[in-house]
Amino acid sequence: MYEAHWGLSTRPFENTPDPSFLYRTPQHEEALGRLLYAIEGEKGAAVLSGVFGCGKTLLSRTLLAQLDSSLYKIAIVTNPKMTITELLLEIAGKLGAQNLPTKQSEVLKNVVWDSIETLLKNNLRDGKQSIVIVDEAHAIKDPEIFEELRLLLNLQADDRFYLTLLLLGQPELKGLIEANKQLAQRIAIGYHLQPLDAAETAKYIQFRLKVGGQEKPIFTEEALKLVHSYSGGIPRRINQICDISLLTGMEQGVKKVTPEVVKEGVASLGV
Ligand SMILES: Nc1ncnc2c1ncn2[C@@H]1O[C@H](COP(=O)(O)OP(=O)(O)O)[C@@H](O)[C@H]1O
Numbered sequence: 001m002y003e004a005h006w007g008l009s010t011r012p013f014e015n016t017p018d019p020s021f022l023y024r025t026p027q028h029e030e031a032l033g034r035l036l037y038a039i040e041g042e043k044g045a046a047v048l049s050g051v052f053g054c055g056k057t058l059l060s061r062t063l064l065a066q067l068d069s070s071l072y073k074i075a076i077v078t079n080p081k082m083t084i085t086e087l088l089l090e091i092a093g094k095l096g097a098q099n100l101p102t103k104q105s106e107v108l109k110n111v112v113w114d115s116i117e118t119l120l121k122n123n124l125r126d127g128k129q130s131i132v133i134v135d136e137a138h139a140i141k142d143p144e145i146f147e148e149l150r151l152l153l154n155l156q157a158d159d160r161f162y163l164t165l166l167l168l169g170q171p172e173l174k175g176l177i178e179a180n181k182q183l184a185q186r187i188a189i190g191y192h193l194q195p196l197d198a199a200e201t202a203k204y205i206q207f208r209l210k211v212g213g214q215e216k217p218i219f220t221e222e223a224l225k226l227v228h229s230y231s232g233g234i235p236r237r238i239n240q241i242c243d244i245s246l247l248t249g250m251e252q253g254v255k256k257v258t259p260e261v262v263k264e265g266v267a268s269l270g271v
Pocket residue numbers: 014015016017018021022023024025028050051052053054055056057058059235236239
């Protein structure tokens with residue numbers, strides 16, 4: 001749409017978790033390093049928290065891309081708002097269980113449990129580490145589900161966890177975990193992502209433009225500052241504002257995105 005006008009080969013500010021667009025701020029680097037440490041150090045569980053749009057899902061996708069699939073079996077649950085049985089079924093299925101029953105009943109839960117336990121043991125025997133990533137874990141409102149996740153961590157052999165559990169979610173996740181003391185004690189690693197500061201926001205925007213195919217600056221210094229103040233440094237909002245600013249600038253036929261362009265773009269969003 002506006003790519004030709006700005007000399008871009010692809011749209012740089014799409015809100016999708018594409019690892020090639022990851023800008024490694026010191027925070028994102030540290031968060032990634034900690035999640036990797038939890039996995040490689042065979043820790044039981046780790047938590048990554050941060051407000052909506054700060055990069056948690058993107059980091060989980062980056063992590064996946066880095067892990068050697070011959071060494072890991074990974075289950076990612078992206079929408080954990082389900083019953084305990086549904087959640088266990090999803091985990092079992094994604095860890096590779098075959099022929100899982102689909103009808104729900106109390107008995108079924110035990111069947112799924114047995115299946116997960118067997119799977120985890122088999123993975124270990126085959127030299128594969130099992131990883132369960134629960135994204136949007138703050139959406140879990142039923143304490144029983146956190147308890148079930150804790151019980152998964154109880155499966156251990158010779159002081160080794162059968163699996164590593166990564167919980168990702170918005171800041172309230174920390175309180176939800178604290179409510180289950182035994183689960184909280186199992187969390188070996190944690191990290192909280194903060195919004196970007198003004199300097200990081202500017203570098204983030206320039207980085208994404210470069211990945212999009214344009215190395216020359218498109219936004220003026222003042223426009224970059226304004227994007228930071230409108231977005232609060234939250235990547236998802238930065239993307240939205242930069243995208244609408246590029247569109248607005250093209251419509252106006254200008255060669256640079258100035259604060260006026262950003263203002264007009266944001267006003268047209270009506271938010
Ligand atoms: N460090 C980063 N580098 C590049 N893009 C990022 C970064 N952090 C977040 N984003 C982008 O912001 C948007 C929202 O990120 P996401 O991972 O979905 O946030 P969360 O899961 O925390 O709500 C995505 O399009 C993502 O690509």
